[in-house]
Amino acid sequence: MGSGNREKFDNPVVEWVDSRLPVFTLMQKEYGVFPTPKNFNYFWNFGAIAMVMLVTMIVTGIALAMHYVPHAAMAFDSVERIMRDVNHGWLLRYLHANGASFFFIAVYIHIFRGMYYGSYKNPRELLWILGVVIFLLMMATAFMGYVLPWGQMSFWGATVITNLFSAIPLVGDSIVTLLWGGFSVDNPTLNRFFALHYLLPFVIFAVVFLHVWALHVTGSNNPLGIEPKGKQDTLPFHPYYTIKDTFGLLVFLLLYVGYAFFAPNDLGHPDNYIPADPLVTPAHIVPEWYFLPFYAILRAITFDIAIPFTDIVLISAKLGGVLAMFGSIALLFALPFLDKHPVRSAVFRPWFKIAFLALAVVTFILGVCGGKPAEGLWVPLAQICTLYYYAFFLVIIPFLNKKEPVAKLPPSIHEAVLSKNKQG
Amino acid sequence: MSTKPTPANDQADEPTRRDFLYLTAAAFGVVGAGSVAWPLIDQMNPAADTLALSTTEVDLSPIEEGQAITVMWRGKPVFIRHRTAKEIEEAKADDSADLRDPQTDAERVKEGHEKWLVMVGICTHLGCVPLGQKDTDVKGEYDGWFCPCHGSHYDSSGRIRKGPAPTNLAVPEYTFLNETTIKIG
Numbered sequence: 001m002g003s004g005n006r007e008k009f010d011n012p013v014v015e016w017v018d019s020r021l022p023v024f025t026l027m028q029k030e031y032g033v034f035p036t037p038k039n040f041n042y043f044w045n046f047g048a049i050a051m052v053m054l055v056t057m058i059v060t061g062i063a064l065a066m067h068y069v070p071h072a073a074m075a076f077d078s079v080e081r082i083m084r085d086v087n088h089g090w091l092l093r094y095l096h097a098n099g100a101s102f103f104f105i106a107v108y109i110h111i112f113r114g115m116y117y118g119s120y121k122n123p124r125e126l127l128w129i130l131g132v133v134i135f136l137l138m139m140a141t142a143f144m145g146y147v148l149p150w151g152q153m154s155f156w157g158a159t160v161i162t163n164l165f166s167a168i169p170l171v172g173d174s175i176v177t178l179l180w181g182g183f184s185v186d187n188p189t190l191n192r193f194f195a196l197h198y199l200l201p202f203v204i205f206a207v208v209f210l211h212v213w214a215l216h217v218t219g220s221n222n223p224l225g226i227e228p229k230g231k232q233d234t235l236p237f238h239p240y241y242t243i244k245d246t247f248g249l250l251v252f253l254l255l256y257v258g259y260a261f262f263a264p265n266d267l268g269h270p271d272n273y274i275p276a277d278p279l280v281t282p283a284h285i286v287p288e289w290y291f292l293p294f295y296a297i298l299r300a301i302t303f304d305i306a307i308p309f310t311d312i313v314l315i316s317a318k319l320g321g322v323l324a325m326f327g328s329i330a331l332l333f334a335l336p337f338l339d340k341h342p343v344r345s346a347v348f349r350p351w352f353k354i355a356f357l358a359l360a361v362v363t364f365i366l367g368v369c370g371g372k373p374a375e376g377l378w379v380p381l382a383q384i385c386t387l388y389y390y391a392f393f394l395v396i397i398p399f400l401n402k403k404e405p406v407a408k409l410p411p412s413i414h415e416a417v418l419s420k421n422k423q424g
Numbered sequence: 425m426s427t428k429p430t431p432a433n434d435q436a437d438e439p440t441r442r443d444f445l446y447l448t449a450a451a452f453g454v455v456g457a458g459s460v461a462w463p464l465i466d467q468m469n470p471a472a473d474t475l476a477l478s479t480t481e482v483d484l485s486p487i488e489e490g491q492a493i494t495v496m497w498r499g500k501p502v503f504i505r506h507r508t509a510k511e512i513e514e515a516k517a518d519d520s521a522d523l524r525d526p527q528t529d530a531e532r533v534k535e536g537h538e539k540w541l542v543m544v545g546i547c548t549h550l551g552c553v554p555l556g557q558k559d560t561d562v563k564g565e566y567d568g569w570f571c572p573c574h575g576s577h578y579d580s581s582g583r584i585r586k587g588p589a590p591t592n593l594a595v596p597e598y599t600f601l602n603e604t605t606i607k608i609g
Contacts, residue, residue: 163551182474183498279501281552283572302588316590374574
């Protein structure tokens with residue numbers, strides 16, 4: 001970020017600022033002429049899309065916070081007031097509620113892209129890890145945001161999720177009391193969740209800055225998974241990718257506002273329009289759709305893990321479920337160190353490609369299981385899928401490290417693109 | 425630093441007064457930071473007014489045999505059930521069954537008041553309120569309570585019999601003030 005060998009700007013105002021604080025030089029270097037692989041497909045739009053969604057959430061969220069009342073007796077009514085009385089309140093709330101879903105859609109596609117094309121591999125491990133940190137922060141923020149309307153799903157979702165911490169041996173109950181600020185989910189809980197829901201997006205913003213910084217050190221990966229070798233392999237970010245990102249963004253935003261305008265409650269749950277009641281549990285508690293695969297993993301552990309032939313339980317079913325759920329995200333942190341195969345892109349790894357696409361299908365099935373009651377065939381199905389999820393990271397990837405043949409890669413992005421054009 | 429005399433070779437690895445000062449200063453700083461951090465963490469624990477609401481008195485006289493009521497205590501539902509002779513019998517008969525959290529029925533009620541079962545009505549799995557208080561509710565496979573969230577079955581003594589919950593429904597501290605009044609907490 002130092003000024004270094006700065007080129008002069010013609011505009012005297014820009015030049016005056018830039019010679020004192022080189023922000024224009026920085027933008028020119030990082031977003032103007034920044035060399036970017038020339039073979040991106042549309043999967044590479046979703047980082048920029050996620051960034052726009054984060055800003056949308058912060059802007060609509062700050063507006064909503066001007067009208068929302070974080071008190072157990074008033075929260076529900078204040079949300080209804082936003083919907084009925086506040087000028088454009090309905091619009092702000094529906095954009096915020098559906099915005100959370102579309103933020104997750106963008107991020108899930110972004111993660112899928114990173115895994116499919118091996119973007120987590122050397123030298124981009126830290127870039128990937130920062131991304132998983134953002135994902136975790138998003139989950140915490142989304143969970144606390146869903147509690148704020150103080151409907152039945154808000155209350156019981158908060159109860160179930162905070163109770164996860166009671167599974168921790170010895171200190172679990174003290175931690176839950178500390179989280180609640182009382183003996184059950186109540187006004188103190190709502191108050192602190194509001195404070196943290198306001199704080200965390202800015203923490204996310206800071207980590208996104210580090211994520212983008214790390215990206216601009218290593219440069220982007222690309223569908224071929226080979227590093228650019230020179231100018232013939234890259235394009236300047238502007239105008240080529242500013243335009244491509246803008247086009248993809250507009251298509252994405254159309255879907256988003258389509259939901260917000262025409263189906264604003266389709267992704268939510270009707271029970272959350274019933275005010276919170278600590279004495280009545282809804283018949284079927286489900287989290288928001290973006291948590292369903294993890295919820296299914298939580299519920300898949302229905303058995304205690306004991307020392308064989310004794311009654312000594314090492315891990316109760318409850319603790320086992322909690323460990324399996326958090327473990328499924330911990331595996332994402334470990335992914336760059338588990339996958340040692342020298343080829344990045346699944347395009348040149350037919351075995352990895354099959355195993356990974358199966359993982360995507362399995363994760364989808366887990367999501368379906370998570371939305372169903374924990375009974376009948378849904379339980380063994382979720383257990384099989386959980387087993388595959390773990391096996392993918394802990395068995396299949398180490399196996400492929402040793403056994404999957406190393407394909408011959410194209411000599412350069414440039415030549416690969418040209419030969420593809422000749423064939424087509 | 426340039427004026428510092430070069431230590432003799434045999435003293436090079438010995439801790440110096442400066443090392444000692446570094447260590448004590450760092451330790452002092454850690455204790456100081458911890459003592460400032462603790463109030464910031466402890467403020468999240470229940471406040472004095474929340475703790476003040478910690479006992480409830482309940483009049484049992486209007487509860488007929490086979491009926492149950494739910495009262496609030498510390499923001500949680502407490503189940504109070506006037507058990508029938510059949511339910512007490514079932515509960516005692518299962519004392520020797522294969523229990524996940526072994527407890528006899530006698531350990532879960534007050535002596536001489538076996539017909540009154542008082543429990544915190546919160547599933548020990550993830551904190552839902554089990555069904556079974558109303559006559560029309562699903563009572564699970566053991567004629568007690570059933571948690572709809574993740575399918576835990578409790579028997580007529582509130583003991584966990586089937587499903588993911590690790591322990592029996594908790595019995596809160598309570599005392600009989602007289603034959604028909606209890607104080608919870």
